[in-house]
Amino acid sequence: MLRWLPRARVPAPPPAAAARSLVTAVPLAYVEMGGRGDRLPLVLLHGLFGSASNLQSVAKALACRGSRKPDLVERLISVDISPVLTSHISEFSAYISAMKSVKIPDGLARSAARQLADNQLREVVQLPQLRQYLLTNLLEVEGRYVWRVNLEAISHHLADIINFPIFHKPYPGPALFLRGSNSPYISSKHYPEIQRLFPKADIQDIEGAGHIVHQDKFEELVTAVLNFLPPL
Structure with a gap:
């Protein structure tokens, strides 16, 4: 199994x-x-x-x-x-900040929302495949776009996670x-x-x-x- x-x-x-x-x-x-x-x-x-x-x-x-x-x-x-x-090699903190800063208008089509988020992440996350990986966490909930992962909890405990x-x-x-x-x-x-x-x-x-x-x-x-x- x-x-x-x-x-x-x-x-x-x-x-x-x-x-x-x-x-x-x-x-x-x-x-x-x-x-x-x-x-x-x-x-x-x-x-x-x-x-x-x-x-x-x-x-x-x-x-x-x-x-x-x-x-x-x-x-x-x-x-x-x-x-x-x-x-010393992790860039997770920068990724979290970039994800938190993403702003998407309510009611936007999913494809347009993903493209907008991708553009906003691009400055910090240069690799396209890494941006696509992060964007798998972007969800639509009642017309609003939110991150699936709990960014606040991850940020708060990041030092423990990467230790x-x-x-x-x-x-x-x-x-x-x-x-x-x-x-x-x-x-x-x-x-x-x-x-x-x-x-x-x-x-x-x-x-x-x-x-x-x-x-x-x-x-x-x-x-x-x-x-x-x-x-x-």
Whole structure:
């Protein structure tokens, strides 16, 4: 069974004084893409600003091509992210500010609204494919356009989101780190920490891909994942 877990529905942040001590569990939304209920799932988790649609085509492709093995959860695949702090390379704060500043008149047609938002994001987000990724979060609600993701909550907790905790016990299973060759999120400086935490890790480049690997090199990503999974 292949299970796709989109984002949690994040509530608005509590007042600053209470935020330090309040931890609230929220339900995860998820979509099952097929398979049998008695099999352990292959779980796909999208990144920040992601939604259910981002990896849906990847999930369908993996499900159709035989990713229904009971031992799949014994392996780990990381797509263009390292087990290190990424604040020095992250531009999420700028993206949040740009998204907050988007102004769209009420009642505008969806295509026109997306084009207007795209134009307003262009100054900060130069890559067209990244703008399209962010625009998957633009929703029409009763004639008004709003962002699907809770920008206030993400902004409030961004430092925690992009941080990475210190782990002393390594993961003993097979691991695959897929690196977009045009992305800074996995660099050679990260290899020692990857090998420390994942001693069986294999690091592979997806040539020509940026951080959104599945969007830039879809077939190459699916092929790398299938090659890493146990044979049928």
